[in-house]
Amino acid sequence: MDIGTGKDLDDYTFEGKKIPYHLIDLVPAGERYNVYRYVHDFYKAYRDIKARGGVPILCGGSGLYLEAVCRGYHVPEVPEDKDLRNTCETLTHEALIARLQSYGPLHNTTDTESRKRLIRAIEIAEWKTMHPVNRTDYPKINTSIIGIYLPVEERRARIDRRLEERLQNGMIEEVERLMKEGLTLEEMIYYGLEYKYVALYLSGTLSYEEMKQQLRIAIHHFAKRQMTWFRGMERRGLHIHWIA
Numbered sequence: 001m002d003i004g005t006g007k008d009l010d011d012y013t014f015e016g017k018k019i020p021y022h023l024i025d026l027v028p029a030g031e032r033y034n035v036y037r038y039v040h041d042f043y044k045a046y047r048d049i050k051a052r053g054g055v056p057i058l059c060g061g062s063g064l065y066l067e068a069v070c071r072g073y074h075v076p077e078v079p080e081d082k083d084l085r086n087t088c089e090t091l092t093h094e095a096l097i098a099r100l101q102s103y104g105p106l107h108n109t110t111d112t113e114s115r116k117r118l119i120r121a122i123e124i125a126e127w128k129t130m131h132p133v134n135r136t137d138y139p140k141i142n143t144s145i146i147g148i149y150l151p152v153e154e155r156r157a158r159i160d161r162r163l164e165e166r167l168q169n170g171m172i173e174e175v176e177r178l179m180k181e182g183l184t185l186e187e188m189i190y191y192g193l194e195y196k197y198v199a200l201y202l203s204g205t206l207s208y209e210e211m212k213q214q215l216r217i218a219i220h221h222f223a224k225r226q227m228t229w230f231r232g233m234e235r236r237g238l239h240i241h242w243i244a
Helices: 034-049 063-070 082-088 091-101 116-130 152-168 171-179 185-191 194-200 209-237
Strands: 145-148 238-244
Touching: 034 063, 063 209, 082 116, 091 116, 152 171, 152 209, 171 185, 171 194, 185 194, 194 209, 209 238
Parallel strands: 145 238
Antiparallel strands: none
C-alpha cells in the first residue's frame, strides 16, 4: 500500500543521503491499524531516536494521531461492543451526550461533535467501568508544531494534481494487485479515499469518471476536516506555527 498511503520514499533524501525513517511498513496490507497501536509504536521509535542523540521529526498523519502523541494520551485498546452500539444508534444526539456525561467530566469535547465519535467515546467509557486499569499516560513532549498554510484554492489545486498523478502512476494497479492478493472489497472500503473509490471502480460499481469525481470531492472534504481539527488543536492549547 505505497501510492495510496503517500509514502513518497523517493523524497527521503538530503544532500544525496537517505533520511532514516520509522513507522512505515509496520504491518501487512489488510491489517487494521489504529491510534492505540500508533501511540505505542511512536513512543518506541521516539525513545530509540532520543537514546541515540537524535532529534525526532514527526511528519504527516492525521490531526488525531498528531494530537495523541503531543498530548501523551493514554489510549486503551477497547474492542467493539456491537450490542452497546446498537442501543446507542436508537438514541438522539442529545441523549448520547447525556449518556457520555454520566460516566464523568468530558475531557475531550470533540467527542460530542459527531454521532460516530460519541458512540465510540461511550463504548470506551463503558469498557473502562468494567475493566478498571491504572492510568499510564505518556509524558507530554516538548515540541514545536509547524503547519503549512495554503489558500483554499491552492490547496484544492494541489489535491487535484496529486490525485491525477496517483491515478496515472499506478494507483489503480496497486489496488488491483492488493485485491488479487486476497484483500476484499469490504477491506478496501474500510481504508477509505483512494483505496475505497478505486476498488469500487474495479468492482464495476463506479465508472472511471464517477470514481475520479467522487474521490476528488472526498479528498477535499477530508482536507477541510483536517483543517478544522488543527484549529481545534489550537483551541485546546497546542500552538501551531503556520508558514505560507
